[in-house]
Amino acid sequence: MAIIKPSLTFEGSDTGVLQNKTPYLRDAVRKVVFDKNNNQQGTYLYFLPAYRADNFGNGVWYKTFEIRDNFGDKYKEKYFVASRDSDPAEYFANNFRTLYREEAQVTKVVTNGKTFNKYPNFGRVTKRIVFNVAYANNLDAGVYLLDLPAANGASQLLEWLGKTDINGNRRHPINDPDRAVPVFVQLKDSGSNPWYLNVESSQPVILPPTLADSANLYNLDDVFNYKSKEDIIAKLREMYPNEVFERCMDGYPGLTRSSSASYQQTQAPRPAAPAPVAQAPVAVPAAAVQLPQAGVPINTQVPGQPMMGQPSVASPAPQGQEVTAASNLFVDPSQLPPNPMMGGMKMTKEQAERFLAQNQ
Numbered sequence: 248m249a250i251i252k253p254s255l256t257f258e259g260s261d262t263g264v265l266q267n268k269t270p271y272l273r274d275a276v277r278k279v280v281f282d283k284n285n286n287q288q289g290t291y292l293y294f295l296p297a298y299r300a301d302n303f304g305n306g307v308w309y310k311t312f313e314i315r316d317n318f319g320d321k322y323k324e325k326y327f328v329a330s331r332d333s334d335p336a337e338y339f340a341n342n343f344r345t346l347y348r349e350e351a352q353v354t355k356v357v358t359n360g361k362t363f364n365k366y367p368n369f370g371r372v373t374k375r376i377v378f379n380v381a382y383a384n385n386l387d388a389g390v391y392l393l394d395l396p397a398a399n400g401a402s403q404l405l406e407w408l409g410k411t412d413i414n415g416n417r418r419h420p421i422n423d424p425d426r427a428v429p430v431f432v433q434l435k436d437s438g439s440n441p442w443y444l445n446v447e448s449s450q451p452v453i454l455p456p457t458l459a460d461s462a463n464l465y466n467l468d469d470v471f472n473y474k475s476k477e478d479i480i481a482k483l484r485e486m487y488p489n490e491v492f493e494r495c496m497d498g499y500p501g502l503t504r505s506s507s508a509s510y511q512q513t514q515a516p517r518p519a520a521p522a523p524v525a526q527a528p529v530a531v532p533a534a535a536v537q538l539p540q541a542g543v544p545i546n547t548q549v550p551g552q553p554m555m556g557q558p559s560v561a562s563p564a565p566q567g568q569e570v571t572a573a574s575n576l577f578v579d580p581s582q583l584p585p586n587p588m589m590g591g592m593k594m595t596k597e598q599a600e601r602f603l604a605q606n607q
Contacts, residue, residue, distance in 0.1 A: 268280075268282075269325075269394055270324070270325055270326065270472060271314050271325055271326055271327035271471055271472055272327075272377075272392065272394065272470055272471060272472065273470055273471065273472055276392050276465060276470050277389075277390070277391045277392060278391060278392045278393075278394060279292065279380060279391045279392065279393045279394075279432075281432075281433070281434035282434075286432075286433075286434075288433070289431055289432060289433025289434075289443070290382065290383075290384075290431075290432060290433075291382070291383035291384065291429040291430065291431050291432075291447070292380040292381065292382060292383060292393065292429065292430055292432055293380060293381045293382075293383050293386075293422070293427050293428075293429055293430075293452075293454065293458070294308070294378055294379070294380055294393075294404075294421050294422040294427070294430060295308070295378075295379040295380060295381060295390065295422055295454070295458055295459070295464055296308060296422050296423070296424050296454070296459055296461070296464075297461065298379060298461050298464040298465065298466055298467055299461065299466070299468075307467075308378070308379070308422055309376050309377065309378045309401070309467065310376065310377050310467035310468060310470075311374060311375075311376050311397065312327065312328075312374070312375060312376075312377070312471065313327075313328040313331070313372050313373065313374055313375070314326060314327055314328055314372070314373060314375060315328050315334070315336055315337075315370045315371065315372050315373075316370055316371065316373060317366040317370040317371055318336060318368075318369065318370035318482070319368060319370070319482065319486065320368045320486050323370070324370075324482075326472070326474035326479075327471040327472060327473060327474065328372055329471075329473065331372065333476075334372075334479070335476050335479045335480050335483065335496070335499060336369050336370065336479055336483060337372065338495075338496065338499050339369055339483050339492075339495045339496055339499075340367070340369045340370075342494065342495040342496075342497075343367070343369060343491075343495045346494055346495065347491070350367065351367055352367075353365065353366055353367075353371075368486045368487070369483065369486075373396065373397075373398075374396070374397035374398070375394060375395065375396055375397055375400075375401075376394075376395055376396075376397050376400075376401040377392055377393065377394050377395075377467055377470065378392070378393045378395075378401075378467075379391075379392065379393075379464045379465055379467070380392070380393040381454075381458050383429040386454075386455060386458065389457070389458075389463075390458065390463060390464055390465060392465055392470065393432070395442065396442065399439075399440040399441075399442060400442040400444075403442070403443075403444040404421075404430065404444050404446070407444075407446055408420070408421065418448075419448075421446060421448075424453070424454040424458075424459035425453055425454075426451040426452075426453070427451060427452055427453070427454050428446060428447055428448045428449075428450060428451050428452075429447045429450060429452075430444060430445065430446050430447070431443075431444065431445040431446075431447065432444055476501075480496070480502065483495075483496070
């Protein structure tokens, strides 16, 4: 068996635990890294020539773009923003600043003696610039990508190029393949402006063809990772209460609506209630008729008719009709036929027997 020395990197050594500081750039792109393990004291770089020409024939040698950083609550993410108009977080942020002004403020926090800006959970959009570069002390290593913040980073280099030299002449491009000059780049560990760039214009060199040919350079228009709108919306939904999310995302084009009150999906119409079914009548047995006991008179009165054996009482007349006088309900005795039994009246025997037979 042989003794094999360990290596810091090997096939399968990537555990995925270490945070990617530039997730908005494609993994296949080789990047110049500044951290505690890489270029801690800074390094000299050659900025390489143009990777393409614009519509007027001018050589394009850097790319300005935007990212959203500080996106999240516990874990802060960064992602490439191709267009603010189509960024869901930008739509959310604009409405949030209007509806919740106090919560949208940027505050200051102190950590380990350093002061930092604390941004809302939807983060901020900031500009960055990428360049094709090569290590000045190792040209054979080939092309790398240098990613710098536009403000207080790449701006130092661009401002230097915009000034004139000691003779009042415009400065020569630092990445002319026939007269390239090294630039010292360092990321400091403190301060609000941690980047330091310095051009060593007194040491020009001729770049080898492998570094000058645009065919060997990165196409800086095609080095970005794209985060899907669905992932961004899902992250916003996790970070904020449902009511806040709905108010700030109301009207966003193509938003997949949730089952909440403001984003209810269309419900299918309820089926009509079945028509009532007619039921057959149920025969109810007639109540048993109880015969009156002896001594209890039977009421044979029919509604609306006078009872037999009793004087009739006139029903109330309908409203508006004249009521008959009570005196009309009695018969004048003088109009009755004479009583044959009254005194002073003489009857024959036959008349008396006929009268008695009629009243039996």
